[in-house]
Amino acid sequence: MPSPSVSVIIPAYNEAQSIADVVSKVRAVGPQFQVLVIDDGSADDTAEAARAAGAEVHRHPYNIGNGAAVKTGIRNAAGDILVFMDGDGQHDPGDIPRLLDHLPAYDLVVGARTFKDQATLGRALGNAVYNRFAGYVAKFPIQDLTSGFRAVKAHLARDLIHLLPNTYSYPTTMTLAVLRSGLSLKYVPIRTERRAKGKSHISFFKDGVRFFMIITRICTLFSPFRVFLPVSFAMFMLGLLWYLYTFITGGRFTNMSALLLTTSVTIFMIGMVSEQISQMRFERRGEREEGGGKG
Numbered sequence: 001m002p003s004p005s006v007s008v009i010i011p012a013y014n015e016a017q018s019i020a021d022v023v024s025k026v027r028a029v030g031p032q033f034q035v036l037v038i039d040d041g042s043a044d045d046t047a048e049a050a051r052a053a054g055a056e057v058h059r060h061p062y063n064i065g066n067g068a069a070v071k072t073g074i075r076n077a078a079g080d081i082l083v084f085m086d087g088d089g090q091h092d093p094g095d096i097p098r099l100l101d102h103l104p105a106y107d108l109v110v111g112a113r114t115f116k117d118q119a120t121l122g123r124a125l126g127n128a129v130y131n132r133f134a135g136y137v138a139k140f141p142i143q144d145l146t147s148g149f150r151a152v153k154a155h156l157a158r159d160l161i162h163l164l165p166n167t168y169s170y171p172t173t174m175t176l177a178v179l180r181s182g183l184s185l186k187y188v189p190i191r192t193e194r195r196a197k198g199k200s201h202i203s204f205f206k207d208g209v210r211f212f213m214i215i216t217r218i219c220t221l222f223s224p225f226r227v228f229l230p231v232s233f234a235m236f237m238l239g240l241l242w243y244l245y246t247f248i249t250g251g252r253f254t255n256m257s258a259l260l261l262t263t264s265v266t267i268f269m270i271g272m273v274s275e276q277i278s279q280m281r282f283e284r285r286g287e288r289e290e291g292g293g294k295g
Helices: 019-029 046-052 066-076 093-100 121-138 154-163 170-180 204-222 225-250 255-294
Strands: 006-012 034-039 056-059 081-084 108-112 150-153 185-189
Touching (some): 006 019, 006 066, 019 046, 019 093, 034 046, 056 066, 066 081, 081 093, 081 154, 093 108, 093 150, 093 185, 108 170, 121 204, 150 154, 150 170, 204 255, 225 255
Parallel strands (some): 006 081, 108 185
Antiparallel strands (some): 081 150, 108 150
């Protein structure tokens, strides 16, 4: 059985100082790899430097977003396995074979950074919180939710492309979508280098809020009850406790108690309907895949 072909996708924005070194190292690790650099509307010589180093370059006419660059890479990749990595030199191309060793046994393999390898203390603490929340959503221990160094089966990446946002939160979406779809994920410990040239394009607060919203959106898409049930229970308990308080102190049932209890039931029923819609969507998808396989 022939070995699966590999495409390495490197989104880049104003990375002229580092992209040639990254491409050269990838080509040294895997001369047979297809190396795709997606220049996301850079204002410097990123595209020229990548092309001179031997990469296949695709350019966006203006800056759309890191996730949009990844989607362009997915659409143009020819490999059976897709490897994603950053163009700033923080990821070690020498770790690519370590990710590939676990494919095709797993559907998605992610390079997990240690706490001290995070860019800043604030980002490390923020990622730790997101990892815990995402672990609750996915019912799986998440080691590094936002790592952009990962390898995935190409057909799976194409199936998920419509879910990926145009922003830096594409790793979050891909990870949760894979887990909530019942597919397999493997974490491989890696070491990262501090950015030596240029500066990060990630905003801690803006992208932090976006990561939280992405987690919540994916949760409601794949497992709505994981969001609706806790909220419904919290509203019910507030209504019950407020009723007990007003009954003991004034012997009455207030409008606030009625509102809280009614709201809890409404949220619960919305969650039930959302869960049924989610289940029906997966059943239809399964029927299409079976039908395609028979054809």
